Amino acid sequence: MPVPHARPIILTVAERRRLTALAHSHTAAYQQVIRARIVCDAARGHSNAAIARRHEVTVDTVRRWRGRFADEGLPGLADRSRPGRPPRFTAVQVAEVKALACQLPAETGTPLSKWTCPDLAAEAVGRGIVAAISASTIRRILADDTIKPWQHQSWIFIRDPRFAVKAGRVLGLYARTFDGVGLGDDEYVISSDEKTSIQARCRCHPTLPPGVARMMRVNHEYQRKGALAYLAAYDVHQARVFGHCSPKTGIGPFMTLAEQVMAQEPYASAKRVFWVVDNGSSHRGLAAADRLTKRFPNAVMVHTPVHASWTNQIEIYFSIIQRKVLTPNDFTSLDQVEDRLTAFEQRYNATARPFRWKFTPADLEDLMARIERHEQKEQNPQQPAGCDHQPAPLALAA
Structure with missing residues (x-):
């Protein structure tokens, strides 16, 4: 019965340089470092068994990465894409959770001033949007669109006519x-x-004062x-x-x-x-x-x-x-x-050095223009965008 031989590995100058740097890296993922070292040893002519003993891995592991590099080169050392676990919530359910987070609690009849993730999870279950969901899952869903209903920012209307x-x-x-x-x-x-x-x-x-493990x-x-x-x-x-x-x-x-x-x-x-x-x-x-x-x-x-x-x-x-x-x-x-x-x-x-003041007179003009457009929209709610019309006077810029 014929004995299988290890796949021969021949490196180009560019591949040897990249693999050597990866094999000695202190910041790359450990799996990538081991794979690079396996390929480098294979290029030097070492057997799979010797490489496995040197890096404390199985012979099958050495054979796998040696073969992938021989077939695909450097891209073969990357992980294969995995389908992962199927999603537990449909796109419609995710959208409904985000829509709920974008509502004020008072509008939904909930006696809260603002939403938290546990509150949103309980409300989503109570409304029948989902059968069960955790606060951490709510947080991950909202993080996709950077929605943070637990935060608030105050603002004030411009009241000075000048x-x-x-x-x-x-x-x-x-x-x-x-x-x-x-x-x-x-x-x-x-x-x-x-x-x-x-x-x-x-x-x-x-x-x-602060100390070890103490603020x-x-x-x-x-x-x-x-x-x-x-x-x-x-x-x-x-x-x-x-x-x-x-x-x-x-x-x-x-x-x-x-x-x-x-x-x-x-x-x-x-x-x-x-x-x-x-x-x-x-x-x-x-x-x-x-x-x-x-x-x-x-x-x-x-x-x-x-x-x-x-x-x-x-x-x-x-x-x-x-x-x-x-x-x-x-x-x-x-x-x-x-x-x-x-x-x-x-x-x-x-x-001290002067503050880097970034709000310039040009920024002020842009702000006033946005306010003017907002006022025009309120005065003409049915006016289509881009239609010619006489601009409303801006009292704030008087």
Whole structure:
């Protein structure tokens, strides 16, 4: 009876290079590494039995991958496609589950504010969509379309009738223009606001630092040691922060902040210093602008639109403070809070760079155009897309 001979393997230069790299890889899948080593040894003339002993696999395994490479080359070392287990749920059932997730629970008569995967699984079974389904299966179904009904995002209508004008002026200042004219080297932009109600919460037990297999632990119980406000001004293009703490907000604390900034160079001798502020009570309206200009003739107050604090860059700095300085809140006194804020301000100024502000005046025009199209659609719900019609006036851009 003839003895079967092992399939001869002859490698090209490119195949040898790729197989050698795969055989010595530390990141590739282990099965792929073993297959590459089997083929490399076969190309050197080793027998199947010797290769099996060397890599601690069966002779059948060596014979299989040796034969596949001889027949198909490098693609033969990949796994064959497998049909897998047949799906348990039909396409219609999957679509019904996704449609259910896209409904508000209140619309279905369910006393919930938002869906969770276990709730959706129970509701799908209760409605007879499926006989049984797990929360993890619901999660996988929704992940196919990135539907996350357990999350929510808040939003607000634009209410300021001069939103486009006000926002355009602020965004222009960030781009170093004012009313279409470029700013000079002796003109500066200051973004300012107040962060109110910063509490000092003295924990009833000391905070424990992180350790092996343990995160930082902060005691839930605390004693309130009072609250203060942090007023800050941020030079948009120089990335400098000026701030001070006050027991409360108001005209006096804000003017103290203005004095803190405007008394220093280069702002004291600057041609113009633009102060970007929101519509808080301490700097609202023309009276606040006149008060600032009367005290500092080279200061120009520029208001953001109503309910548009996102256009004020100082809010970015306040978010940094909240994450890095005030959370978790564990302070024994208000003096400790003030000292921490002052020390962080100095630390930040030592390495700060201007924020990469990405919302430009061009983006504002696109936003207003989308709002205008939305208003036109609401006013003419039966108007076919692409029909010629007179555009409705846009009050927001007035």
